[in-house]
Amino acid sequence: MITLAKAINTGLRRSLEKDSRVMLMGEDIGKLGGVFRVTEGLQADFGEERVVDTPLAESGILGTAIGLALRGYRPVCEIQFDGFVYPAFDQITSQLAKMHARALGKVKLPIVVRIPYGGGIGAVEHHSESNEAYFAHTAGLRIVTCSNPEDGYWMIQQAIESDDPVIFFEPKRRYWDKADINTETSSIDLHKSKILKEGTDLTLITYGPSVRTCLDAARVAQTEGKNLEVIDLRSLSPLDIDPVLSSIEKTGRGVVVHEAPTFLGMGAELAAQIMEQCFYSLEAPILRVGGYNVPYPPARIEDHYLPDVDRILDAVDWAIEF
Amino acid sequence: MAQERLVQLLTPEGERVEDPEYSIDISADELKALYRDLVMVRRFDIEATALQRQGELGLWAQSLGQEAAQVGSGRALATGDYAFPTYREHGVAWCKGVDPVQLLGMFRGVNHGGWDPNENNFQLYTIVIGAQTLHATGYAMGLMRDKSDRAVIAYFGDGATSQGDVNEAFVFASVYLAPVVFFCQNNQWAISQPIEGQTRVPLYRRASGFGFPGIRVDGNDVLAVLAVTREALAKARRGEGPTFIEAFTYRMGAHTTSDDPSRYRLAKDLDVWKLKDPIERVKVHLARTGQADSVFFAEVDAEAEKMATELRAKIIAMPDPNPDEMFAHVYAEHHEPLEREREEFKSYQASFVDQP
Numbered sequence: 156m157i158t159l160a161k162a163i164n165t166g167l168r169r170s171l172e173k174d175s176r177v178m179l180m181g182e183d184i185g186k187l188g189g190v191f192r193v194t195e196g197l198q199a200d201f202g203e204e205r206v207v208d209t210p211l212a213e214s215g216i217l218g219t220a221i222g223l224a225l226r227g228y229r230p231v232c233e234i235q236f237d238g239f240v241y242p243a244f245d246q247i248t249s250q251l252a253k254m255h256a257r258a259l260g261k262v263k264l265p266i267v268v269r270i271p272y273g274g275g276i277g278a279v280e281h282h283s284e285s286n287e288a289y290f291a292h293t294a295g296l297r298i299v300t301c302s303n304p305e306d307g308y309w310m311i312q313q314a315i316e317s318d319d320p321v322i323f324f325e326p327k328r329r330y331w332d333k334a335d336i337n338t339e340t341s342s343i344d345l346h347k348s349k350i351l352k353e354g355t356d357l358t359l360i361t362y363g364p365s366v367r368t369c370l371d372a373a374r375v376a377q378t379e380g381k382n383l384e385v386i387d388l389r390s391l392s393p394l395d396i397d398p399v400l401s402s403i404e405k406t407g408r409g410v411v412v413h414e415a416p417t418f419l420g421m422g423a424e425l426a427a428q429i430m431e432q433c434f435y436s437l438e439a440p441i442l443r444v445g446g447y448n449v450p451y452p453p454a455r456i457e458d459h460y461l462p463d464v465d466r467i468l469d470a471v472d473w474a475i476e477f
Numbered sequence: 478m479a480q481e482r483l484v485q486l487l488t489p490e491g492e493r494v495e496d497p498e499y500s501i502d503i504s505a506d507e508l509k510a511l512y513r514d515l516v517m518v519r520r521f522d523i524e525a526t527a528l529q530r531q532g533e534l535g536l537w538a539q540s541l542g543q544e545a546a547q548v549g550s551g552r553a554l555a556t557g558d559y560a561f562p563t564y565r566e567h568g569v570a571w572c573k574g575v576d577p578v579q580l581l582g583m584f585r586g587v588n589h590g591g592w593d594p595n596e597n598n599f600q601l602y603t604i605v606i607g608a609q610t611l612h613a614t615g616y617a618m619g620l621m622r623d624k625s626d627r628a629v630i631a632y633f634g635d636g637a638t639s640q641g642d643v644n645e646a647f648v649f650a651s652v653y654l655a656p657v658v659f660f661c662q663n664n665q666w667a668i669s670q671p672i673e674g675q676t677r678v679p680l681y682r683r684a685s686g687f688g689f690p691g692i693r694v695d696g697n698d699v700l701a702v703l704a705v706t707r708e709a710l711a712k713a714r715r716g717e718g719p720t721f722i723e724a725f726t727y728r729m730g731a732h733t734t735s736d737d738p739s740r741y742r743l744a745k746d747l748d749v750w751k752l753k754d755p756i757e758r759v760k761v762h763l764a765r766t767g768q769a770d771s772v773f774f775a776e777v778d779a780e781a782e783k784m785a786t787e788l789r790a791k792i793i794a795m796p797d798p799n800p801d802e803m804f805a806h807v808y809a810e811h812h813e814p815l816e817r818e819r820e821e822f823k824s825y826q827a828s829f830v831d832q833p
Binding site for chain 2: 204210212214215217218220221222223224226227242245246249250253254255256257258260261262263294295297317318319394
């Protein structure tokens with residue numbers, strides 16, 4: 156059994172071993188091992204040149220990573236918390252995302268940006284956000300998120316091997332979830348979605364920290380005689396839409412679940428694509444269960460903001476009874 | 478502002494002068510080569526401006542007046558040294574051997590740059606102010622890891638010194654002792670905002686707060702710029718970290734062809750700077766010292782005309798890209814939704830073909 160944090164740590168270690176051009180950079184990632192200990196022990200084993208404690212400047216981290224990538228390195232940048240990525244927004248969306256196209260393909264930017272994201276850990280402001288839609292809206296970036304230790308182990312390595320920039324969202328409240336993992340062979344491509352539970356009555360479409368919540372909801376629904384299918388998207392850009400569409404054609408009903416605010420979030424895109432392509436299969440409107448369209452609330456009331464089993468089942472009931 | 482130290486080796490009147498710290502030993506042939514660079518770069522800039530006025534370019538950012546800062550620093554670079562430009566470093570591009578035609582693609586609107594940065598160690602133009610200084614610093618950090626003897630030069634303007642990215646680049650370069658030269662062309666204007674609107678201290682003095690030396694050089698003196706930049710690059714190669722060079726110059730043209738400087742600055746200021754022209758002083762010096770004669774000057778002018786004529790023909794003939802090229806280089810690896818969208822676009826386009 157291994158935690159998600161340790162699984163990502165081990166994946167990073169594998170990447171550092173496999174390719175001498177891979178390097179990690181970020182705030183407090185060396186001696187401290189990162190505020191979530193995801194990089195624990197790596198500087199001791201690979202040295203300060205490859206696991207770099209940087210000055211406290213997010214744009215500086217991304218901007219210098221771009222220069223290192225132009226020199227042939229494969230930097231993996233850690234942003235300490237979701238809400239701290241905005242100082243680097245220009246470097247990510249205007250520089251990193253567009254440089255390959257600007258050069259008509261003549262340079263590659265194999266950079267991974269790791270962002271611990273999402274709420275549920277009782278944190279202060281700026282430490283609980285789900286800002287994946289900002290990045291998914293930018294062409295040139297690849298956006299992925301793991302939900303379990305095995306995916307954490309493999310997806311981080313696959314992201315580092317990608318010749319495109321990858322924003323790697325890590326569900327921080329699942330860092331301590333444990334599971335047995337297969338470290339022999341990776342079972343699935345970085346940009347494929349995965350059906351975690353097959354069902355016939357309705358499809359729950361989710362990713363990241365909400366995956367476990369959806370599996371819990373499906374378990375409860377089962378006791379009430381409702382058989383839900385659960386899809387873990389894993390990749391938000393590119394979106395692996397075909398399995399989602401097939402599932403909706405089968406079940407006729409869908410609920411998208413994520414922590415991010417629903418307005419212009421991934422759920423809006425999914426609902427639109429499903430409506431465009433599965434119109435005649437739908438028995439009910441696609442519903443979204445997500446964060447409300449407010450700033451992430453103070454920790455004492457965050458449970459009311461985060462999608463939980465009850466809110467998901469409420470939407471499931473509504474769609475099934477529609 | 479108090480009188481600041483300014484490194485100068487060739488006065489506006491074309492007189493060679495000594496500097497207590499910097500000197501340059503330059504042959505007649507080398508000086509003539511610099512003169513040729515200056516003339517070619519100015520002629521290129523004038524032709525590009527004309528092409529914009531005639532509708533062949535959508536926009537042009539003139540380098541008029543900044544030729545010495547660009548040629549002096551550009552010629553200080555070794556072939557392996559990497560330059561990270563803004564969008565106005567046409568003179569540096571010339572020195573690095575970039576085909577001038579390639580520089581105009583983005584201004585014509587057929588691409589966003591498109592040249593291979595690694596072919597001449599000249600990165601693509603960067604439009605977001607100051608962003609490239611971090612790329613330069615990161616590249617220099619890579620050179621350190623490779624134990625390379627190369628160095629990097631980052632170009633930016635006076636306005637960029639107000640940007641966070643530039644200040645972050647100073648911090649990273651300083652703490653890692655990265656082999657990068659920060660070359661600031663202080664042309665006194667950030668579109669309409671004068672230098673007084675960016676700083677209360679001379680820019681080069683900012684460097685000391687970051688822990689590395691800053692020096693102000695006459696940006697219209699190609700020899701002084703060459704000497705100062707050479708020394709800064711040598712220091713970087715020796716592992717002594719970054720240097721801030723403030724090339725004190727003047728933007729003699731508009732910010733871009735869309736700008737109208739008559740709304741915010743006086744014509745008489747321009748007149749003062751015309752007397753400090755970077756090309757004229759080299760010409761006067763060459764002529765007065767007998768290192769070049771009228772035949773040489775005529776030859777250079779003729780060569781510049783020929784370059785401009787050829788450039789014009791190539792720009793006018795530059796084709797628009799196939800519209801579906803917009804999908805071509807978004808990602809290095811396969812991206813299924815993008816490919817599907819591209820196919821949809823192509824079939825939409827094809828739907829018009831068979832119409833009578």
